[in-house]
Amino acid sequence: MVNYKDLGLVNTREMFAKAIDGGYAIPAFNFNNMEQLQAIIKACAETKSPVILQVSSGARKYANQTLLRYMAEGAVEYAKELGWEHPQICLHLDHGDTFELCKSCVDFGFSSVMIDGSSLPYEENIALTKQVVEYAHQFDVTVEAELGVLAGVEDDVVAEESHYTKPEEVIDFATRTGCDSLAISIGTSHGAYKFKPEQCTRDPKTGKLVPPPLAFDVLEEVEKKLPGFPIVLHGSSSVPQEYVDIINTHGGNLPDAVGIPEDQLRKAAKSAVCKINIDSDSRLAFTAAVRKVLAEKPGEFDPRKYCGPARDEMVKLYKHKIIEVLGSDGKAL
Ligand code: 13P
Numbered sequence: 001m002v003n004y005k006d007l008g009l010v011n012t013r014e015m016f017a018k019a020i021d022g023g024y025a026i027p028a029f030n031f032n033n034m035e036q037l038q039a040i041i042k043a044c045a046e047t048k049s050p051v052i053l054q055v056s057s058g059a060r061k062y063a064n065q066t067l068l069r070y071m072a073e074g075a076v077e078y079a080k081e082l083g084w085e086h087p088q089i090c091l092h093l094d095h096g097d098t099f100e101l102c103k104s105c106v107d108f109g110f111s112s113v114m115i116d117g118s119s120l121p122y123e124e125n126i127a128l129t130k131q132v133v134e135y136a137h138q139f140d141v142t143v144e145a146e147l148g149v150l151a152g153v154e155d156d157v158v159a160e161e162s163h164y165t166k167p168e169e170v171i172d173f174a175t176r177t178g179c180d181s182l183a184i185s186i187g188t189s190h191g192a193y194k195f196k197p198e199q200c201t202r203d204p205k206t207g208k209l210v211p212p213p214l215a216f217d218v219l220e221e222v223e224k225k226l227p228g229f230p231i232v233l234h235g236s237s238s239v240p241q242e243y244v245d246i247i248n249t250h251g252g253n254l255p256d257a258v259g260i261p262e263d264q265l266r267k268a269a270k271s272a273v274c275k276i277n278i279d280s281d282s283r284l285a286f287t288a289a290v291r292k293v294l295a296e297k298p299g300e301f302d303p304r305k306y307c308g309p310a311r312d313e314m315v316k317l318y319k320h321k322i323i324e325v326l327g328s329d330g331k332a333l
Helices: 013-022 034-047 057-063 065-081 099-107 122-137 167-177 216-225 241-249 262-269 280-296 303-326
Strands: 026-030 051-055 089-096 112-115 142-147 151-154 157-159 181-184 231-233 273-278
Touching: 013 026, 013 273, 026 034, 026 089, 026 303, 034 051, 034 065, 034 280, 034 303, 051 057, 051 065, 057 065, 057 089, 065 089, 089 099, 099 112, 099 122, 112 122, 122 142, 122 167, 142 167, 167 181, 167 216, 181 216, 216 231, 216 262, 241 280, 262 273, 262 303, 273 280, 273 303, 280 303
Parallel strands: 026 051, 026 273, 051 089, 089 112, 112 142, 142 181, 181 231, 231 273
Antiparallel strands: 151 157
């Protein structure tokens, strides 16, 4: 049994309380490899932003859960080396689907876990979430739960259709499970293809898709039912069109990739939404930079020469999100 506190990690409780008071959101960035982790920590150290490092099931399969956990431990020391005196770094399991998996993460030094029972019938979601909460809270590990279904593809999590969270369920769910935060469905979606073209309109000038707005009425209803309770948005990449264009003009093919406009995320961050999940945008930044280098220098074969620029691009992206979208800069001095 390893306690996250001995690793210099923190859970989400204080982060979220401050974020709600301050009207900003904590970035939850997924990581799968060293370059992503370095970029996240560098961006957060330079902006003094608290951060949630997320490990998904795909990341566990790709990079190995043990290695990722040790990387997160190393990240705390790396942050200090970069001059961030009091790093606030949470290590979070993204989309845990069983009690056993959540327990193994708690036992292994994660400071926060998500139990995603959103695809289960309501009462089963409650029972599973409650079981995880009862275990995790013994070790002061915080638990995120989910109500409502997001559309899209994220590693092993696939859903064809979304179902908005029903505000009339949230009080009962939060009270009976004891969860610390709640992911809700208000129209965000996982991946780089968040909406089908027929759900969007097209900008006549650029020909780009314009996605439908988020259901802020559902968010407001949830906030009214659970004042001050931490709300989480998954699927919140904005799919920057400059990256999509770089990819498409350098041998890639991402037709009609579309995300959540950043002004809507900014608005959400000022409300009870205090954790915003971003994964796809980092993948796009990485891929755009790698494609550009390889297209311009076909003789290059040193991974450092294309992963290095990819890392720099991700630092830029993360800092932009922290400063311009989430407002979490300067909140972990
Ligand atoms: P994106 O695919 O929009 O980056 O969402 C990531 C996410 O929600 C991870 O849980």
